[in-house]
Amino acid sequence: MRLAIALLLAALLIGCSTTYYQVRDPSSGQTYYTTEIEEEKGGAVSLKDHRTNAQVTIQNSEVMEMTPDQYDAAIRTVAAPPAPPETTENESSP
Numbered sequence: 001m002r003l004a005i006a007l008l009l010a011a012l013l014i015g016c017s018t019t020y021y022q023v024r025d026p027s028s029g030q031t032y033y034t035t036e037i038e039e040e041k042g043g044a045v046s047l048k049d050h051r052t053n054a055q056v057t058i059q060n061s062e063v064m065e066m067t068p069d070q071y072d073a074a075i076r077t078v079a080a081p082p083a084p085p086e087t088t089e090n091e092s093s094p
Helices: 002-015 068-075
Strands: 020-024 031-034 045-048 055-058 062-066
Antiparallel strands (some): 020 031, 020 062, 045 055
16 A cells, blocks of 8 residues: 555656746847746747746747756856847947
C-alpha cells in the first residue's frame, strides 16, 4: 500500500513540473522569460515576464524551452535598455 501511494505521489510530482520559456520578439529584439504562455487570437502570445514583472503580448514570437538553471540565471540579469533612436544625416548637432 505504501509503495502504491509513493508511486502515485511521484507521478503527480512529475506531471506538475514547471516548464521554463525564453520568448523572443524578433521585431523588437526583446527577450522575455516566463513559465506560462497563453495563446491569443491571431497567433499572438501573452505572458508575464518574470524578469520585469510586466504583462506582455507579442504578435510574432520565438519560444524556446530552458532548463531551470538557465532560467534562474536569465531572470537575475538586468534587462537591456531599448536601443536609442536612429539619427539621420539631415539632423544637425546643437
